[in-house]
Amino acid sequence: MRHALYTFAYRRSSDQDAGAPVRHPVVVVGAGPVGLATAIDLGQRGVPVVLLDDADRIGEGSRGICWSKRTLEICDRLGVGEKLVAQGVTWKLGRVFSGNELVFSFDLLPESGHKMPAFINLQQFYLEKALCDRVGEIDAIDMRWRNKLVGVEPHNDHVRLKIDTPDGPYTLEAAWLIAADGARSATRDMLGLSFSGVTFEDKFLIADIKMAADFPTERRFWFDPSFHAGQSALMHRQPDNVWRIDLQLGPDADAAEEQKPERVTERLRRMLGDIPFTLEWISVYRFNCRRLDRFVHGRVVFIGDAAHQVSPFGARGANSGIQDAENLAWKLAAVLEGEAGASLIESYERERIQAADENIAHSTRSTDFIAPHSPAERQLRNAVLAMAPKAEFARRMINSGRLSVATVYDTPLSTPDESSFGGSARLGAPVPDAPVLRKDGVASHLLDNVAGEFTLLYVKNGAMPEVPEGVRPICIGEDLIDSDGVLGQRLDATPGAAYLLRPDQHLAARWRHADGAKIAAARRRALGRAG
């Protein structure tokens, strides 16, 4: 089986030779997808970031493979979206089988006109590599491999960090510490924070295998297939002829025994018959649905798996972590620039706890369906499956994982609508993408033109309202042309309508008729300041 794909050199920092601990505005601990995304988003905003990781390599195991449309839109703003899509396997269809019979199909992105697909599959190490390469292009980021955080001492306006390296320990100070150190977060342990929730009893086997097969590029899920009786199975394509196979093993499986290659091979033979394959990565896991009570503890902010964990059904783990990163980065930048008070960080907690709770609820429901807790619960589940071929309602109750979509924030940062709006845009949600033509006639997408700052989309009707400082105006009909009418539909745009987007592309306010005072008040509100 394959081991690390990419290794990185430890380099001594001048901080290690400083007489007194050096103070940095932001230290991020953990260079997984979430820590990397946080560092890039901050770095692109000109915020100096020190990024620590205790390892010096990536690529041990595929781990997360499904990246959602919203994650790809964020990665696009971070400069790697197109690369990921080119490298990944694009898919949007899911098929669910009961026994060997197809009972349900779904299409995750039935409408066109979005730059990014509903999902791509790509091994996590490729995404991490792309983000690491991007980190290397940003001077504001100081990446420190083999720097292990071993001590955290919170103070009112900073955190003192003890870091171990191959050259021995040193001390740093951070005005803000972002803990992106994963499900087994050492930062969380060092602060003595409990991490409570539900642990599911069922064990699952993940096997990533390499084989030349022409199975369709779909997410295929089986309940009780003949090749794996009484349990569920999942099959999903990755690049490089690698396939993710996930087999439910039940609560009594012996994890050590089940990871033995000969045992895995035997199970896979039953599923795949004579197709030749090689094993890339094997893991047996049980999963948790849990979160921290609070994500913000003074100057320590938890993010990604360090803050919350879900089951893998629904691709809500790493995707929600990257959405945490985009939520936090612009707020932290605004606080450090003095544009907003530290209280804006509380809105990160509020908005991302809402998202975490949504993800935990979906993930728990899927798990209840896939791995019933008792014979009585299994009886209900099996009744739904048995009815599915005969009744549409039963097909729609089949739950093999409801796949990650962006949360619509119910947030005090939004200015309540004063007029009603239709369309698919939602206050508190990312603005829907749409095809547009740029001034120079080049075909583009809306989100390509909304790049990380407060933006006002104004639908041309005479002169643009006065736009306050700190908001970039885009005139629809002048700067961008709604060539297909799709943008107008999605925004329910009328002449003179205006839409204020936060730096994370979420819709903060909208008006049929705006003026400078309303726009300025909405911006202040979105920065957590009294209107």
Next chain:
Amino acid sequence: MSRLITRLQFADPDAAYLTLVEARRGLSLEAAAELDTKLVLILANHIGDIEVLKEAVALAKA
């Protein structure tokens, strides 16, 4: 002509399933069967349409 509605009527089918699965959480198969029987009676009466009830019985037995 069929009067029984088999298309989905719940806005959130997962919430409906959750309500039903939580109702039987911790129950034995027998206790769950007793719960189901009571639910059938309650919902049959709520529907109050003998033709729909007959069609539902036929679908469940099909």
